[in-house]
Amino acid sequence: MFETLKKLKYGARVLLSRSGGQPETVDVNGRSTVIMHAGQGAPFVYLHSALGESLMWLPFYQTWAKEFRVLVPTHPGFGKSGGFDQIDTVEDMAFHYIELFDALGLDEICLGGVSLGGWIAAEIACRWPERVKKLWIADAPGFWVDAEPLPDLFRVMQDRDALRELLFHDPNAHMAQLIISAERKDEDLMTAYQSMTVLARLVWERPYNPKLAQRxxxxxxxxxxxxxxxxxxxxxxxxxxxRKHLPQAEWKVIPNCGHLPMFEREAEFVEAVAKFCR
Amino acid sequence: MQCYFFHLMPWPFLPDDFAETYDSAWVWIPNSLYDPVKGHTLYQEYINTLSYADELGFDGVCVNEHHQNAYGLMPSPNVIAGALTQRTKKCRIAVIGNALTLYNPPLRVAEEFAMLDVMSGGRLVAGMVVGSGPEYFSFSVDPTHARERWREALDLIVKAWTTPGPFIWNSKHYFQRYVNPWPRPLQQPHPPIWVPGVGSLETIEFVAQRRYAYMGIPFFHIDVFKRVFSLFREACEKAGYTARPEQMGWGVPVYVAETDKQAREEFEPHLWYFVRNLLRGIGLSPPGYTTPRSAVAIIKNQDKFLAVQKTWDDVERGVFAVVGSPETVRQKLLHYKKELGAGVMLTGCQTGTLPHELARKSMELFAREVMPYVRDQESGIRSQGSGIRSQESGGENQESGVRN
Known part of the structure; x- marks a missing residue:
């Protein structure tokens, strides 16, 4: 009961903040890209995870938008963003984004993302370091650690319980139940399948970039x-x-948190990123 | 109707508690469950069974490709087909098929199929398949380009067979400086091409346009076949011609015994071994392997697949298998032959644990008491050499003249 109330409360916050973000479509050399944005101040770009949390203006964006000009683009192939036929690798994603930043006239940005988004941010920062004022990366792949092989997300993705278990520290908490819900409509299934398709194209054959370490x-x-x-x-x-290849990095571990800090430990996560970008 | 004998080469020795202990007979099923000593005998038996089909007068035998699984032990069907070129004399050898995207470069398929065609004296049927979902897990091959690459690979192979080499091939996924396969296929312009499918409209339309043959793979409800063949006929009309029955293949397990009761008693336990163990995990579908719409449709149509059937009644009602006395099987096959309009039937009975002698008995009864009745006049006259029965990309019918 308590958990249900919490879910409803998050739903209400989503509703209240929804009007904050304005979706727009930007043409990036033939790739039609959906981007939501709000707020004033230094440009702050959030790159989303394979969950596709860019499709809706969420409360954590709204918190950041109080002090930054927050831009949340949707990756090619996700949601209504086009251009997936031009994407084969994470590097293609990086090139897509530098062209988006050019199109928007963003010279210097605070750039970061969670999971896949964090990896893309790192790839952008390697190639165009002069464009990135600050870089934050959360729970991102990109490397391969022999001692701890990445589990196969594609193996468990059909099993909602196993997926929740994999993504959350506490799979029984209300946010875990809300984000990985048991019931899904056809439309949600198709959106999820589409998102997983983009991820599969990027990581299926090799779930990391062997060149990242040297760059x-x-x-x-x-x-x-x-x-x-x-x-x-x-x-x-x-x-x-x-961290090993970014000696300047500040290292922050969020306790009681799984793969998706923006949902599982929202307040702590949002503040850590904001503080770093101020 | 032409009668082919289909074999998966399933593994019969899974532990009794397999279904409770393991979630899949595919990809991550521990290969410690495989025993190469038993495997040796099994290959012998299975190859014997297939060459027996030739002796009994089946029009052809079918082998296919699956990886890292207990369902079908032919990761390279071409190896088995190679053996069959030497063990069979008259029947067609249908490799249905090679999963083109798993061959890099796919030129390898052009070569190996040409070898098989030459070795068999022009008896090869060249199956070109996208490969089932689990294969993409097994080989870590990008599923999101599966269909695009499959088409490119198919075009490359057909061109390699029909255009004098060497020539340069350049497409999105493949670049080949020298396309020049030795040997070239014996059947001209190339062996008949069959495309196994499970009902995706995209594939149906493609096969229709190319005038290849569409093989509906077994283990689906009869309604699925009805729908698929009706879509196929429509697609052929749209492409400007009327589908020929040989362009449509119906895959279904068939078991014949002396009486209906005996047939069920002998076959049923072995069908359940297959359903409960070997079909576990076959539905594994990597993202991007199909369109989101098809993916959702597949999830919603799961009740049309053999894996979820619970009772013998379900099996009979959905015609997931045709089991009975010669008279019963004859009647059912004639009925569905008419209803489906398919000109090729891919029958098979080895679901894994079926004793070899029962498999042979069923094949004998089928060959003697069913086959002559379900065959069309034309396709029945096999000894005269019906040559290349499937159409070619150009749409001409050729006589090979080499067979026999």
Missing amino acids: LHRVRCPVLLLWGAHDKLVPPSYGEAY
Whole structure:
């Protein structure tokens, strides 16, 4: 009962903040890209995870929008963003984004993301370090750690309980139940399938970039590495791998948190990122 | 109707508690469950069974490709087909098929199929398949480009067979400086092409346009076949011609015994071994392997698949298998032959644990007491060499003249 109330409360917050973000479609060299944005101040770009949390303006964006100009683009192939036929690798994603930033006239940005989004952010920062003022990466793949192989997300994705278990520290908590709900409409199934298709194209044959380690030294800006202490999908050892190649990085582990800190430990996560970007 | 004998080469020795202990007979099923000593005998028996089908007068035998699983022990069907070129004399050898995207470069398929065609004296049927979902897990091959790559690979193979080499091939996924396969296929312009499918409209339309043959793979409800063949006929009309029966294949397990009762008693336990163990995990579908719409449709149509059937009644009602006395099987097959309009039947009875002698008995009864009645006049005259029965990409019918 209590958990249901909490779910309803989050729903209400989503409703209240919804009007905050304005969706727009930007043409990026033929790739029609959906982007939501709100707020004033320094440009702050959030790159979403494979969950596709960019499709709706969520409360945590709204919190950031109080002090930054928050931009939340949807990756090619996700939701209503086009251009998936031009995407084969994470590097293609990086090129897509630098062209989006050019199109929007964003010269210097605070850039970060969770999971897949964090990895793309790192790839962008390696290639165009002068464009990234601050870089934050949360629970992101990108490396391969022999001692702790990444589990196969595609193996468990059909099993809602197993998926919830993999993504959350506490799979019984209301946010876990809300984000990975038991019941799904056809439309949600199709959206999820589409999102997983994009992810599969990027990581199916090799779930990391073997060149990342030798390129990260090019990143010159301050870096924040944020990890859920109990991330079972991309364990903290992957954050340690980033850290090894980004000696300037601040390392912050979020206790009682799994793979999705923006949902499982929202307040702590949002504040850590905001503080770093101020 | 042409009668082919289909074999998966299933593994019969899974532990009794397999279904309770393991979630899949595919991809991650521990290969410690495989025993190479038993495997040796099994291959012998299975190859014997297939060459027996030739002796009994089946029009062809079918082998297919699956990886890292207990359902079908032919990761390379071409190896088995190679053996069959030497063990069979008259029947067609249908490899249905090679999963083109798993061959890099797919030129390898052009080569191996040409070898088989030459070795068999022009008896090969060349199956070109996208490969089932689990294969993409097994080989870590990108499923999101599966269909695009499959088409490119198919075009490359057909061109390699029909255009004098060497030539350069350049497509999105494949670049080949020298396409020049030795040997070339014996059947001209190339062996008949069959495409096994499970009902995706995209594939149906493609096969219709190319005038290849569409093989509905077994283990689906009869309604699925009805729908698929009706869509196929429509697609052929749209492409400007009327589908020929040989362009449509119906895959279904068939078991014949002396009486209906005996047939069920002998076959049923072995069908359940197959359903409860070997079909576990076959539905594994990697994202991007199909369109989101088809993916949802597949999830919703799961009740049309053999894996979820619970009772013998379900099996009979859905015609997931045709089991009975010669008279019963004859009647059912004639009925569905008419209803489906299919000109090729892919029968088979080895579901894993069926004793080899029962498999042979059923095949004998089928060959003697069913086959002559369900065959069309034309396709029945096999000894005269009906040559290449499937149409080719150009749409011409050729006589090979080499067989026999």
